[in-house]
Structures are given as C-alpha cells and as structure tokens.
Amino acid sequence: MPLPKLVAAAVCVGVLGAQIAIASPASSxxxxxxxxxxxxxxxxxxxxxxxxxxxxxxRATECVGAKSHVILTEDSLGAPHSQLLSSLGTxxxxxESEVAQRAEGRLSGAIEAQYPGRFCTASAWVRTVYIADTxxxxxxxxxxxxxxxxxxxxxxx
Numbered sequence: 001m002p003l004p005k006l007v008a009a010a011v012c013v014g015v016l017g018a019q020i021a022i023a024s025p026a027s028s029x030x031x032x033x034x035x036x037x038x039x040x041x042x043x044x045x046x047x048x049x050x051x052x053x054x055x056x057x058x059r060a061t062e063c064v065g066a067k068s069h070v071i072l073t074e075d076s077l078g079a080p081h082s083q084l085l086s087s088l089g090t091x092x093x094x095x096e097s098e099v100a101q102r103a104e105g106r107l108s109g110a111i112e113a114q115y116p117g118r119f120c121t122a123s124a125w126v127r128t129v130y131i132a133d134t135x136x137x138x139x140x141x142x143x144x145x146x147x148x149x150x151x152x153x154x155x156x157x
Contacts, residue, residue, distance in 0.1 A: 055127040056088035057143060060111055060119035060151065070119070077110045091124040095147035104149045112152045123148040 058077075059069045074084045087103040094100050104122075111119055125143040 051130075053129045054089060054092065055129055056085060056092055056146075057125040057127075058084065058088055058107065059123050059125055060115075061121045061123070062118060063120040069123075072111065072122075077107075077114055079110055088124045088126075092126045092146035095124075100147070104147075108149070108151045119151050121148055122151050 058072045060072055061067055061069055074081045077084065084107075087107055090097075090103045091100045091107075107122060111122055123145050124147045126146045127141050127143045129141065
C-alpha cells in the first residue's frame, strides 16, 4: 500500500475513533435522553421562558349509556398528528368562526368514519402551558373545554 493511502486510512480511522471516544459511553446523564438523535436548532422551535404552549385534546361523548367522554387521538382517527393539532388549535382559538366550523366538520367526518353512530358530540379541550424553565412545562395543569359541537347533526351544540 502506498504511503498516501496509508496516511489517508490512518486519518479516517483516527477521526472515527475520536468520535466514538467522545460519544462513549452512551448515558442519559452525559448526552440526554435523545442521544444519538440530536435536535438540531435549525429545525427546533425556540421557546423562551415567557412563551406559552397550547396543548389540545379531542374528546367525544357517546350517544348511549352513561354519556362518558372518550379521548380520541390521531391514531384512533387515522389522521396525521399535525392535522389534528392544527384543527383543534383553530377551534380553540376562534370557536365561532367559519374556519373553526370547517375544522369541526372535518373532525366530525373523521369521528363518524371511524366510529359510525357511536358519538353524538365532540369537544376541543385545551391546556395552556407556561414555560418557566427548560425542564418544567407544567403539563399537570387542568384542561378546559374550549368548544363543543355536534357530530354530523346528532346531539346538541
């Protein structure tokens, strides 16, 4: 093997070895729970200590029985996560607007498609989370009902 190839191979092995030495041992104390998948700042949302986040939740009330609430997730509706969050956020912000009524219609259609005739009303619940520091988000705050609507003409608004 000629000398330039040997030097290039040694440099590559040295760089890879240095990366392994820096990254090992893999521990949550040293690297965080997300290691080795790092959240790059160019893709992450910036949150200052004064920011607030709105955490929405979709609940539906059964037509028969004890009128119990069921929490519906994107998996149970077969909807993309971002679409469900966007629709619930729109409904929570301006519940009487035309845009919110269209979002209610889309969610009602998704509920009726997955659970035909089971639910009469649906509601958007939200929790406002104040960011106090980077480790505490206050996710134990209570939810409040932001809006309620009939699912495909059933129940009352």
